[in-house]
Amino acid sequence: MPLLEIRNLVTAFHTPAGRVPAVDGVSLSIERGTTLGLVGESGCGKSVTAMSVLGLVASPGRIEAGQILLDRDGRSIDLVGLPERQLRTIRGGRIGMIFQEPMTSLNPVFTVGNQVAEAVRLHQKVSRQAARARALELLRLVRIADPERRLDEYPHQLSGGMRQRVVIAMALACEPDLLIADEPTTALDVTIQAQVLELLADLRQRLGMAILLITHDLGVVAETCDEVAVMYAGRIVERAAAAALFARPLHPYTIGLLAARPEHRRAAADPLAAIPGMVPQPRDFPAGCRFHPRCPFVREPRCTAELPSLRELEPGHLVRCHYAGDLGDPATVPAEARAE
Amino acid sequence: MSEPARESIPPPRPRGFWAEAWNRYRRMPLAMAALIFIGFLAAVALFAPAIAGTKPVICKYKGRLYLPCLAYYNRGWEPVVFARDKFRGEYPANLEAKDPESWAIWPLVFQDPYRAVRRDEWPGLPANPARDQGHPSSRNLFGTTQTGVDVFAKMIHGTTVALLVGFVSMGIAATIGITVGALAGYFGGWLDVVFSRITEVVMCIPPLVLILALLAIVEKPTIWKMMAVLGLTGWTGISRLMRAEFLRLKSAEFVTAARSVGAGPGRIIIRHVLPNALAPVMVPITFGIAAAILTESGLSFLGFGQPPPSASWGSLLNDARSNLKMWWLVAFPGAAIFLTVLAFNLVGEGLQQATDPRLREARK
Numbered sequence: 253m254p255l256l257e258i259r260n261l262v263t264a265f266h267t268p269a270g271r272v273p274a275v276d277g278v279s280l281s282i283e284r285g286t287t288l289g290l291v292g293e294s295g296c297g298k299s300v301t302a303m304s305v306l307g308l309v310a311s312p313g314r315i316e317a318g319q320i321l322l323d324r325d326g327r328s329i330d331l332v333g334l335p336e337r338q339l340r341t342i343r344g345g346r347i348g349m350i351f352q353e354p355m356t357s358l359n360p361v362f363t364v365g366n367q368v369a370e371a372v373r374l375h376q377k378v379s380r381q382a383a384r385a386r387a388l389e390l391l392r393l394v395r396i397a398d399p400e401r402r403l404d405e406y407p408h409q410l411s412g413g414m415r416q417r418v419v420i421a422m423a424l425a426c427e428p429d430l431l432i433a434d435e436p437t438t439a440l441d442v443t444i445q446a447q448v449l450e451l452l453a454d455l456r457q458r459l460g461m462a463i464l465l466i467t468h469d470l471g472v473v474a475e476t477c478d479e480v481a482v483m484y485a486g487r488i489v490e491r492a493a494a495a496a497l498f499a500r501p502l503h504p505y506t507i508g509l510l511a512a513r514p515e516h517r518r519a520a521a522d523p524l525a526a527i528p529g530m531v532p533q534p535r536d537f538p539a540g541c542r543f544h545p546r547c548p549f550v551r552e553p554r555c556t557a558e559l560p561s562l563r564e565l566e567p568g569h570l571v572r573c574h575y576a577g578d579l580g581d582p583a584t585v586p587a588e589a590r591a592e
Numbered sequence: 593m594s595e596p597a598r599e600s601i602p603p604p605r606p607r608g609f610w611a612e613a614w615n616r617y618r619r620m621p622l623a624m625a626a627l628i629f630i631g632f633l634a635a636v637a638l639f640a641p642a643i644a645g646t647k648p649v650i651c652k653y654k655g656r657l658y659l660p661c662l663a664y665y666n667r668g669w670e671p672v673v674f675a676r677d678k679f680r681g682e683y684p685a686n687l688e689a690k691d692p693e694s695w696a697i698w699p700l701v702f703q704d705p706y707r708a709v710r711r712d713e714w715p716g717l718p719a720n721p722a723r724d725q726g727h728p729s730s731r732n733l734f735g736t737t738q739t740g741v742d743v744f745a746k747m748i749h750g751t752t753v754a755l756l757v758g759f760v761s762m763g764i765a766a767t768i769g770i771t772v773g774a775l776a777g778y779f780g781g782w783l784d785v786v787f788s789r790i791t792e793v794v795m796c797i798p799p800l801v802l803i804l805a806l807l808a809i810v811e812k813p814t815i816w817k818m819m820a821v822l823g824l825t826g827w828t829g830i831s832r833l834m835r836a837e838f839l840r841l842k843s844a845e846f847v848t849a850a851r852s853v854g855a856g857p858g859r860i861i862i863r864h865v866l867p868n869a870l871a872p873v874m875v876p877i878t879f880g881i882a883a884a885i886l887t888e889s890g891l892s893f894l895g896f897g898q899p900p901p902s903a904s905w906g907s908l909l910n911d912a913r914s915n916l917k918m919w920w921l922v923a924f925p926g927a928a929i930f931l932t933v934l935a936f937n938l939v940g941e942g943l944q945q946a947t948d949p950r951l952r953e954a955r956k
Contacts, residue, residue, distance in 0.1 A: 306852055308848060308852060311780065311781070340854040340855075340856055343851065345854060349849075349852040351848065357845040357848070358846055359850070359867075359868070360609065360868065362867075363608075370850075371853040374854045374859075422853055423852070423853065
């Protein structure tokens, strides 16, 4: 049984302008101790998927359908529809989460030690001193230099990388089985990024936890993930082992993403490849394949009319494209660029 | 891992938000002076019976120790033995006559805020001059009223009234305002709609008119009822500010982070959001204290305050209406009201500057 299995998750926001399905039928699974990378452009529903797992989707958003099954000591429980009180024992206890902005994800009025100790005391009945000792231990675990002193410092006194380590320490307070990292390195310097990723990989090994890594950085995925799921416009478009995906991407979107990496250029002088157009807004997703207006391989009429299903083209390699594996030649100009 | 090595110069001690704010506040001389003045007023208010009064602070009578001055706080606290022995409020002569062994420590100034001191009540002290004869003198520092009551004693005891009105009414207002604003802002939805409409309704009630109406209905209008009305009508501004702060902060990432480690709504509201939202409401609370003191003085001046004998600054001004030649009845209480209100406003302004997020950013 996988540690976490998401089945056909639908999370929609009910705005005055109408229903906006940010996550539309996403299925994922994460095995114990592995890292799953969830990749996609901004606004494709990655973060909403993560928030749905913890039941933290803010109003007017709501999980409308699907199951989120968590393996809890051999028994699988569905987090969708779980009462708030029980969800709170899951949050921080079984699933920890770290956020994109280490500058804002710590409370400015409390010391670092105070906040980490609070995360401990929320789930364990321990004394203040014991919680503080545990906080110190956690700061050591995330390799913060001079942890005794940092314990009594306020967030604004720490650097971005340090704060992210503190946030990680908070998430690890109760040794969760799963750590959800929502773009943990986006706001950090490149050198600090590498350190934080290295730390996460090391912690995963030492604590045996699984990581759901949300990112738009394919380089990060290549370095750290066992499995990859690519999201586009609220749906998973491709799912495979990391090695397989990078070696042989099947979906036109994934192909475009890989081609758009700066290191993919032959010479530094070459222009960056880009996928033309923008991710569509959830309220006006196109009919048929949601990627078709930007797809260089688009073929009328099937791509514009019929929603492709997620099919297993190769063992363990799923793709949501009618013509995957047989894309043919790219059109010189995709539909959206033509329309302009 | 290449974390920076430990610096050789010890870093400044970690400081919280309030410590930083205090640090900035301390550097504003005017606001600091105002704060010290309020501290002085608070001390005067607290120790009023020991500063001016006709009852001993402490005395030994028939072998036991008593604190008759407590009667100024609450009439019921006057030791019964003095009523039984028919002191009638006159201590010095009676103590001497009824127990030669007795001794007493007296207030600094032997003058009563509620009645005129009679001749030789204190050995050698003449009776207080009445009507327009009570010019300020060495015996009556700020003069006396029409009926011969010492103005200085009245003003000392009036400090208690003024500060009580300010703090109690704003305490009520702050409690209601913070609670309503926090709940409305954090939970939103129908709760927000209901609370916001209630706030708007209360905003429409002019507190002065409500107090006048209340005083007309209620049999015994006390200062406590006035404080209740001021508190129950004065919370709307605080509530609206609090709601706005909660709306802003509830979607802050650190709140989501707190939820993601399993914190419940109560803990998030009180521990995570409230401390961050408190700074902006401190300012209207301080201004509110000044406004409440002014309202009480105004009502007493109009004669709608505490029924006599009262020791409110406003009631002294009321006394002055009958004879404007008694300038000391206007000047001293007027100055006291003016300075107190000014001090609270200066403190509010100082707080505003010390906790202003823009100034905070600029310093970084």
